[in-house]
Amino acid sequence: DVKVTQSSRYLVKRTGEKVFLECVQDMDHENMFWYRQDPGLGLRLIYFSYDVKMKEKGDIPEGYSVSREKKERFSLILESASTNQTSMYLCASSGGTVGTEAFFGQGTRLTVV
Amino acid sequence: GQNIDQPTEMTATEGAIVQINCTYQTSGFNGLFWYQQHAGEAPTFLSYNVLDGLEEKGRFSSFLSRSKGYSYLLLKELQMKDSASYLCAVSLRSNDYKLSFGAGTTVTVRA
Numbered sequence: 499d500v501k502v503t504q505s506s507r508y509l510v511k512r513t514g515e516k517v518f519l520e521c522v523q524d525m526d527h528e529n530m531f532w533y534r535q536d537p538g539l540g541l542r543l544i545y546f547s548y549d550v551k552m553k554e555k556g557d558i559p560e561g562y563s564v565s566r567e568k569k570e571r572f573s574l575i576l577e578s579a580s581t582n583q584t585s586m587y588l589c590a591s592s593g594g595t596v597g598t599e600a601f602f603g604q605g606t607r608l609t610v611v
Numbered sequence: 612g613q614n615i616d617q618p619t620e621m622t623a624t625e626g627a628i629v630q631i632n633c634t635y636q637t638s639g640f641n642g643l644f645w646y647q648q649h650a651g652e653a654p655t656f657l658s659y660n661v662l663d664g665l666e667e668k669g670r671f672s673s674f675l676s677r678s679k680g681y682s683y684l685l686l687k688e689l690q691m692k693d694s695a696s697y698l699c700a701v702s703l704r705s706n707d708y709k710l711s712f713g714a715g716t717t718v719t720v721r722a
Binding site for chain 1: 615619641653661700707709711
């Protein structure tokens, strides 16, 4: 069974903290994505990576950075967490052919207080 | 920016049919995905349309009209387990794996 695993289901962090969200996939996929999901706004792409050490900004990259040192792992970093980054964060991966489905992790619900 | 519109909520009765519409105005278009997301769970893939027409997969069908910027997801013989959010997503370019999502349609199936 294919799997995208996010390190935490729930996180509570303080304003100003540096936050790491980890995602691991076991499908040898080239592409990995970080989205945030907010009510009424749907999924919005933060960053994606199409290869190790390669990254590209999505629609809302401000306040975030990413790291992909190994093919199976894609990390999202909140350099200095703020309350407006309270959200559900979803990681996804997909293979190297356009039109193939993306597989999503279970999500991390982050609350910044 | 990309504009992908779908209704916020729909309610239907068990055994009935529901059609979820999605219209899009985007800077490019390669194909359209539908995903299902149960509350508290990850989205899961339902369908992908790149050519005009209807694609049928069991109780679920998806339709695309590229010229009209329009798609729908048809759910037949509704079951209680079909209560979920349905996400429409557009792939913008043929060499790009990024997706732009609509806000999702929450479908509630009543007995």
